[in-house]
Amino acid sequence: MTYQLIFSALADPSRRHVFEQLRGGSRSVGELAQSLPISRPAVSQHVKVLAQAGLVDVQVRGRRSEVSARPDGLAVLREYVESYWSDVLGAFEAEITRQRDERHD
Amino acid sequence: MTYQLIFSALADPSRRHVFEQLRGGSRSVGELAQSLPISRPAVSQHVKVLAQAGLVDVQVRGRRSEVSARPDGLAVLREYVESYWSDVLGAFEAEITRQRDERHD
């Protein structure tokens, strides 16, 4: 459910570009739009999707909307990857052990 | 480019389900298909996408195709997340410092 939102949010190149812009801190929607070859409304929609995925926070200040990366959302992805990573390494180790033990031919 | 393939591969629920099945080790295409409410050809196509993303290895043994998770592919995702994570934490710290220093009102 949450993974769904996170992965499909980051699957789009424009949204990943937006996300990348936020590595160093917050940016306004207009600034984000200027860094992309698409319209501002498109960027606005992308930001909405990123926000729903929990990857981004939007803070309205005056007539500007400041968008920033949200550590909590990223943590979900991080933990998924770490968990999968350790499971796979475990499975690999088990497989190698199995192959070694099977050498009775 | 690679991120594109990885994130869009994992954005699909069926493909994530396949990927999940591989946490504990390899599975044949038929076994994967049985665990999903979709046809075997659909699974075959999903496996192809996962393989192109580098997330999965396919090994043909006799008339079976054994699919397994590929640590190298996962590592790419892992490093991306870790790198982004550290950048964002850095930006947050810088922002807090900036706000503290600005308290001259």
Next chain:
DNA sequence: CATTATGGTAAGTCATGACTTACCAATTAA
């Protein structure tokens, strides 16, 4: 060799979603 098991490929359908332009809302400045 004929049959069964296993799986990849082709072609076509259908839904989703990434855009666009047009419009509206709200905040700041003249």
Next chain:
DNA sequence: TTAATTGGTAAGTCATGACTTACCATAATG
């Protein structure tokens, strides 16, 4: 209050991609 700035929403278009069924290929088995 009138402009200008900034950005969200609506509606419509178009491409992509996730499925299906039908088919073909190869490997094990009788």
